[in-house]
Amino acid sequence: METNFAHHQSAHCENGVASNLLKHNGLNISEPMVFGIGSGLFFVYLPFLKVNYAPAISYRPMPGSIFNKLAKRLGLKIKRQKFSSEANAIKALDENLKNNIPSGLQVGVYNLTYFPDEYRFHFNAHNLVVYGKTETDYLISDPVMENVTTLTHAELNKVRFAKGAFAPRGQMYYPIQVPANVDLKGAIIKGIKNTCRDMLAPMPIIGVRGIRYVAKLIKKWPIKEGTKKANHYLAQIVRMQEEIGTGGGGFRFIYAAFLQEAAVILGNDGLKTLSLEMTAIGDLWRDFAVEASRVYKNRSTKVDVYNTLSDELLVIADREEVFFKKLKKAIS
Amino acid sequence: MKKEEVPQDKGNLSNKNMKELVYATDEKGNYTTALSTGWEPKTIALSNSIEEISERIAIAKAQVENNEVSPICYYMEFCRMDIGVLSSYVGMWQWRVKRHFKPRVFARLSDSILKKYAESFNITIEELKNFKTN
Numbered sequence: 303m304e305t306n307f308a309h310h311q312s313a314h315c316e317n318g319v320a321s322n323l324l325k326h327n328g329l330n331i332s333e334p335m336v337f338g339i340g341s342g343l344f345f346v347y348l349p350f351l352k353v354n355y356a357p358a359i360s361y362r363p364m365p366g367s368i369f370n371k372l373a374k375r376l377g378l379k380i381k382r383q384k385f386s387s388e389a390n391a392i393k394a395l396d397e398n399l400k401n402n403i404p405s406g407l408q409v410g411v412y413n414l415t416y417f418p419d420e421y422r423f424h425f426n427a428h429n430l431v432v433y434g435k436t437e438t439d440y441l442i443s444d445p446v447m448e449n450v451t452t453l454t455h456a457e458l459n460k461v462r463f464a465k466g467a468f469a470p471r472g473q474m475y476y477p478i479q480v481p482a483n484v485d486l487k488g489a490i491i492k493g494i495k496n497t498c499r500d501m502l503a504p505m506p507i508i509g510v511r512g513i514r515y516v517a518k519l520i521k522k523w524p525i526k527e528g529t530k531k532a533n534h535y536l537a538q539i540v541r542m543q544e545e546i547g548t549g550g551g552g553f554r555f556i557y558a559a560f561l562q563e564a565a566v567i568l569g570n571d572g573l574k575t576l577s578l579e580m581t582a583i584g585d586l587w588r589d590f591a592v593e594a595s596r597v598y599k600n601r602s603t604k605v606d607v608y609n610t611l612s613d614e615l616l617v618i619a620d621r622e623e624v625f626f627k628k629l630k631k632a633i634s
Numbered sequence: 635m636k637k638e639e640v641p642q643d644k645g646n647l648s649n650k651n652m653k654e655l656v657y658a659t660d661e662k663g664n665y666t667t668a669l670s671t672g673w674e675p676k677t678i679a680l681s682n683s684i685e686e687i688s689e690r691i692a693i694a695k696a697q698v699e700n701n702e703v704s705p706i707c708y709y710m711e712f713c714r715m716d717i718g719v720l721s722s723y724v725g726m727w728q729w730r731v732k733r734h735f736k737p738r739v740f741a742r743l744s745d746s747i748l749k750k751y752a753e754s755f756n757i758t759i760e761e762l763k764n765f766k767t768n
Contacts (some may be wrong), residue, residue: 313656352716354686412714418646418647420680420681421680422714424714446654446655448653448669465723467718469722534686537682537683537686540679541679541680544673544679545676545680552657555658555665558657559657562664584635594679595676595678598678599682
């Protein structure tokens with residue numbers, strides 16, 4: 303069984319799966335558009351959740367939320383299923399493939415054999431599309447890979463039923479209704495408003511204020527936790543911001559690309575200027591990653607390097623606050 | 635980021651001939667996509683995490699050899715899990731898993747419980763029981 307599914311590589315897995323599935327269903331929508339309308343840009347600091355023994359920072363909303371918001375705002379219908387039995391999960395997927403329906407899956411990364419070993423952690427919110435099946439393998443379109451790939455039946459089963467935080471429980475999803483005409487303008491405005499609201503939220507650990515909070519913590523880490531731990535925490539920040547899933551510079555560039563597309567669709571030149579500004583902010587995030595990696599590579603024990611890093615992040619927070627206020631105004 | 639600035643450093647991806655997609659601006663300032671082989675800060679961050687894990691594996695190994703913890707603890711670290719992840723794989727409370735770290739308790743575990751652990755670690759019950767130090 304094989305469907306004629308076109309694979310396009312993307313920067314982020316959830317955007318990529320959404321964009322690829324919708325393209326397959328006749329709605330030509332780019333990755334940045336998915337990301338912008340689905341309000342993918344986010345920031346939250348979760349001190350009580352430890353990932354790899356360091357406090358968690360998420361640069362993205364809950365898994366599934368981008369596609370769900372996108373669907374709601376464009377008036378699409380997506381079917382989502384979770385399974386308690388592995389046999390039923392396999393049956394449902396095979397049934398879909400038989401009916402020529404490529405299906406999105408939420409999976410765990412640890413057993414994805416085609417990933418380099420260094421990338422395999424117990425992270426359960428990765429997304430991919432299964433578009434066919436042979437005697438031994440499933441045909442996989444993983445949006446972060448350049449080309450399509452495969453997993454054996456047993457391997458796919460394992461990643462679908464990975465355990466731990468965000469356990470996918472065999473989760474499978476696919477669009478069941480895609481209207482011919484969608485209200486792109488309205489959806490873009492809703493998406494932007496949502497992102498502005500998130501990033502300017504009056505909560506200490508979310509959005510711009512969350513970034514500021516983490517910046518202030520960085521100053522305290524070497525004193526409170528010792529430099530070894532502080533270095534590990536820093537490495538973790540950079541990893542979460544720049545690795546598969548990307549959050550820092552990478553996400554800002556996708557958002558800037560979205561604003562550029564949105565400027566044309568809405569006929570709003572203000573968004574084009576803001577796109578340039580977002581690109582500049584993305585470059586600042588990258589500079590931060592460069593500086594941070596230098597600190598822990600040299601195992602620096604000086605406290606002032608942490609202060610410099612913290613100040614850099616505070617500048618980013620300030621710039622983003624100004625940016626999202628302007629963006630909010632530009633579309634109202 | 636400008637397209638010509640897209641990093642092409644040697645990274646963990648390039649070893650496997652993989653490239654990742656990034657968004658960058660062309661000479662006119664319009665967004666386009668480009669492929670990147672890797673970026674040094676990312677590689678450094680990743681190797682830091684891997685080092686951290688290797689250290690923990692080495693410590694766990696020494697502890698098993700000294701009969702301070704059971705092999706379950708070693709394999710947990712080896713599979714990059716923590717207690718939370720392991721406990722959901724085996725479907726037992728975290729305190730129970732922690733108890734199984736004690737060599738004395740581990741020695742008395744039934745095969746059906748050991749099987750759960752072995753399956754989660756992708757090894758056989760024999761490998762779990764007869765811990766090899768190399």
